[in-house]
Amino acid sequence: MFSRDKIVEFEVQDVRYPTSKTLDGSDSVHTDPDYSVAYVTLTTDKGVSGYGITFTLGAGTDVVVKAIELLKRKVLDKSLHDIFTNYRAFYRSLTQDSQMRWLGPEKGIVHLATAAVTNAVWDLGARLANKPLWRFVVEIPVGDLVAMIDWSYLSDVISEDEIMEMLSEGEHDKEKRIKHLEERGYPAYITSVGWLGYSDEKVKRLTNEKLSEGWTAFKMKVGISQEDDMRRAKLIRSLIGPDNKLMMDANQIWDVKEAITRMKQLKKYDPYWIEEPTSPDDVDGHAQISMALREHGIGVATGEMCQNRVMFKQFLKLHAMQFCQIDSCRTGGVSEVIAIMVLARKFGVPVVPHAGGVGLCELVRHYSMIDYVLVSGKIDDRMCEYAEHLHEHFTDQAEIKNARYVLPYRPGFSCEMTEYAVDTFRFPDGTYWNN
Structure with a gap:
């Protein structure tokens, strides 16, 4: 093989x-x-x-x-x-x-x-x-794949026999799930409308554009000031209406008590989740925030800067995340990401990959497909992040249709950059940086 x-x-x-x-x-x-x-x-x-x-x-x-x-x-x-x-x-x-x-x-x-x-x-x-x-x-x-992955430090919550049984369960209808992806793609949400440095006018224009394209889930950045957060949340919620999803991302700026206070203020705009509300290493803090916000219907998402499978184990075991945000580059690559997906399934937490950046959308769409086809067998309770930046610099660009990722079909992991991208933006001697 x-x-x-x-x-x-x-x-x-x-x-x-x-x-x-x-x-x-x-x-x-x-x-x-x-x-x-x-x-x-x-x-x-x-x-x-x-x-x-x-x-x-x-x-x-x-x-x-x-x-x-x-x-x-x-x-x-x-x-x-x-x-x-x-x-x-x-x-x-x-x-x-x-x-x-x-x-x-x-x-x-x-x-x-x-x-x-x-x-x-x-x-x-x-x-x-x-x-x-x-x-x-x-x-x-399945047996070969399980043998390929490093499961060390996880035996207190899951055994390799249990993993084998888990991954073998869906073998009989795997092709059915692949066919579903071929026909419908994978649900996505968009972050490009709500970067914190954007003016209200730009946020409004971009949100309206994405609504016209059929997007139903949007993410905004929060955390600079209560006044700005409330104003921008009100603006976006007024544009997308009550039935579409609105996620918020604090990028680790708050202490635990501040995160709880600020999100209780923002609950009137019906946030689906708050992402990285505090330090990405503070498992107990995330657990406190999760508990405090549960009665308000606000989940906690994190994982973008979670260091490794052992940290994910703790977040999941202590109910400190309601959405598991794997990243394609923060942990050790394909095998460790699959280990984290298995842990997420064990604890019943949906995988919602972090993307954006440079090439992350290209990579994580593969992970969402792997999660659905191989690990969780679930798709209706999860989404994969999408941001509209720099896709043209890759030879196998992420494709979105009807606000869903189209199934990748070209060989490889979609990591290859164009010659133009490398020659122009290589640092410090690319033509852009030279000029």
């Missing part, structure tokens, strides 16, 4: 976009982001390339690039067959290196670096199998 092509070339580049000029992506904490990626290219002895990214906000991308370069020795001269038939050991060679581990472990810069490398490995594997990543994954025999 897995190609015997050997990886003989490894390249990593720093690619940055000046999104701070337009305030695309701006929120209460990240006020001037320059959407960026560390971009990995792996090439085999047969001349086939695979691509991987990890997402950053500009400054510091060079540090991630350096960390990726330190992982190069773990990948070069290995065949795809050897990597995938013993993937758990390969993954641990990246995350459990006796010296590099000290810089994590399994978090921060070294985990961002791990994601870029493993994303490229999975992209290459899927390309060589001539399948889109989601299909490449769901067609791996």
Whole structure:
């Protein structure tokens, strides 16, 4: 099943976009982001390339690039067959290196670096199998897939036997779910209308545009001031009406008590969830906020900056999240994301991936398809984030139709950037930055 092509070339580049000029992506904490990626290219002895990214906000991308370069020795001269038939050991060679581990472990810069490398490995594997990543994954025999994933530190909440049983349950009607995706796509919500740096006039224009395109779920940023939050929430709710969903995202700016107070003030605008209301590491704080807001019908979403599967385990076990926001680059790539999806199913929490940024929409649509087809079997209670930025810089762009992600069909993990994108926005020597 897995190609015997050997990886003989490894390249990593720093690619940055000046999104701070337009305030695309701006929120209460990240006020001037320059959407960026560390971009990995792996090439085999047969001349086939695979691509991987990890997402950053500009400054510091060079540090991630350096960390990726330190992982190069773990990948070069290995065949795809050897990597995938013993993937758990390969993954641990990246995350459990006796010296590099000290810089994590399994978090921060070294985990961002791990994601870029493993994303490229999975992209290459899927390309060589001539399948889109989601299909490449769901067609791996369940026993083989379970053996590939690192389940360490999770045995107190789930066993590998239970995981095997869970993932085997849906095998008989897997093709039915794929057909549903082919016909209807995957539900999405849009964030592009509500960046914090946008004027009220721009928010109004964009919201009306998206309503006319058929969007029914919208997200806005909150957290700068009570007055601004109330005004902007009132504006968007008045435009989208009472039947459409409105999500709010504080991007970690509040303390626990402040988050509860502010959301009780905003409840009159019927928020579906509050995202990252406090520190992304504060499991107990999220649990307190979840409990306080439950009676008001407001859920808590988090995971965009959750470090690893062990942190997700705690959030889920302590009922500190009602929506599980996996990210395609924050944790260790495909195998760890699947582990987190399994945990979310175990605790009955819907997976609603974080996207936007550069290339994240391209990647996470694969994860939503994997969750539905392989893990949860559910689609009606979940959505995948979408933002309208920088898709044109990828060769396999995320496609939206009727406010739903269209099923990806091109081989790979959709990580490949166009030559124009790399030549223009590579930092610091791309033509844009040179000029």
